[in-house]
Amino acid sequence: xxxxxxxxxxxxxxxxxxxxxxxxxxxxxxxxxxxxxxxxxxxxxxxxxxxxxxxxxxxxxxxxxxxxxxxxxxxxxxxxxxxxxxxxxxxxxxxxxxxxxxxxxxxxxxxxxxxxxxxxxxxxxxxxxxxxxxxxxxxxxxxxxxxxxxxxxxxxxxxxxxxxxxxxxxxxxxxxxxxxxxxxxxxxxxxxxxxxxxxxxxxxxxxxxxxxxxxxxxxxxxxxxxxxxxxxxxxxxxxxxxxxxxxxxxxxxxxxxxxxxxxxxxxxxxxxxxxxxxxxxxxxxxxxxxxxxxxxxxxxxxxxxxxxxxxxxxxxxxxxxxxxxxxxxxxxxxxxxxxxxxxxxxxxxxxxxxxxxxxxxxxxx
Ligand code: ATP
Numbered sequence: 001x002x003x004x005x006x007x008x009x010x011x012x013x014x015x016x017x018x019x020x021x022x023x024x025x026x027x028x029x030x031x032x033x034x035x036x037x038x039x040x041x042x043x044x045x046x047x048x049x050x051x052x053x054x055x056x057x058x059x060x061x062x063x064x065x066x067x068x069x070x071x072x073x074x075x076x077x078x079x080x081x082x083x084x085x086x087x088x089x090x091x092x093x094x095x096x097x098x099x100x101x102x103x104x105x106x107x108x109x110x111x112x113x114x115x116x117x118x119x120x121x122x123x124x125x126x127x128x129x130x131x132x133x134x135x136x137x138x139x140x141x142x143x144x145x146x147x148x149x150x151x152x153x154x155x156x157x158x159x160x161x162x163x164x165x166x167x168x169x170x171x172x173x174x175x176x177x178x179x180x181x182x183x184x185x186x187x188x189x190x191x192x193x194x195x196x197x198x199x200x201x202x203x204x205x206x207x208x209x210x211x212x213x214x215x216x217x218x219x220x221x222x223x224x225x226x227x228x229x230x231x232x233x234x235x236x237x238x239x240x241x242x243x244x245x246x247x248x249x250x251x252x253x254x255x256x257x258x259x260x261x262x263x264x265x266x267x268x269x270x271x272x273x274x275x276x277x278x279x280x281x282x283x284x285x286x287x288x289x290x291x292x293x294x295x296x297x298x299x300x301x302x303x304x305x306x307x308x309x310x311x312x313x314x315x316x317x318x319x320x321x322x323x324x325x326x327x328x329x330x331x332x333x334x335x336x337x338x339x340x341x342x343x344x345x346x347x348x349x350x351x352x353x354x355x356x357x358x359x360x361x362x363x364x365x
Pocket of ligand 1: 019037041
């Protein structure tokens with residue numbers, strides 16, 4: 001069992017700058033947890049505190065039932081995979097994978113068994129004699145994973161392991177790491193600034209900003225019900241649109257354009273004291289439609305928009321436009337050929353929309 005508990009964890013650098021603030025999280029056995037957030041939000045610092053590479057300024061860190069704040073990294077039963085692979089250039093693949101086991105005085109046969117098994121899982125059997133410089137980026141990353149696997153630790157910690165790979169390889173390795181996790185079921189904590197990696201790999205995502213957790217949830221929860229403007233804008237690509245306006249009776253009004261708010265949402269807004277108040281509408285680009293069938297049935301939630309730019313992405317097209325001087329993007333099928341400068345009717349699927357408080361930026365729920 002490898003449950004990890006972080007209780008009121010703080011990291012202060014130089015006794016003043018708080019890089020991580022009151023971080024609380026229970027990580028369950030076998031979970032694949034992803035810490036995601038922009039550069040500098042404290043995700044690596046948190047991971048390094050779990051690894052024991054960074055002191056914890058305050059709070060308790062538990063692996064299983066054991067408080068490990070003061071336990072040396074080598075005694076925490078974790079294996080870490082870094083962004084730069086950290087392979088030994090003078091050793092071949094076999095020795096790179098065997099190194100940690102030799103240090104721990106495993107016997108030769110056991111080392112061979114474990115390295116061969118990891119090489120088989122990772123498709124490295126033909127490369128065991130090669131030095132790192134004779135490997136591709138993806139192969140090196142696999143060796144780095146192999147070195148973690150042979151240790152058979154309670155926990156894998158991965159710090160942006162794919163960021164040095166090109167886009168295509170990243171997608172491939174993403175799937176490989178997910179498969180590896182399904183197979184080994186080892187509790188994994190994975191750090192990335194890439195929301196797509198977080199969405200595709202995580203059992204739960206921890207979204208961070210400025211050293212503070214913004215939301216913890218499954219990819220679907222975080223995507224469908226973001227707790228605040230930051231999470232809504234960070235998770236999803238292209239990002240969620242945010243439009244300022246006010247409620248006016250049963251409508252949301254932006255300048256002189258109005259869209260009707262569904263009953264259920266109106267009720268919530270009214271109960272929370274937002275009747276006729278300023279709010280921020282959050283709507284994902286895919287929830288703004290141009291299909292005639294949708295437009296016809298959305299007489300009260302459609303607008304006419306002049307398309308500044310229609311960006312053909314292949315199967316879908318991004319339409320960049322403005323409503324009441326505020327930018328928004330719609331993501332539509334590429335069936336219709338829409339030209340720059342054209343006026344089109346777009347319908348907002350208000351059932352999928354969210355409302356946020358303009359000051360606190362929290363979702364109104
Ligand atoms: P990135 O994706 O860029 O690695 P991150 O979210 O992992 O970002 P951290 O590396 O955890 O961010 O850094 C969090 C904050 O702590 C940053 O503002 C960083 O400048 C600061 N920081 C990190 N290490 C130190 C240090 N040794 N001394 C002082 N400040 C530090």
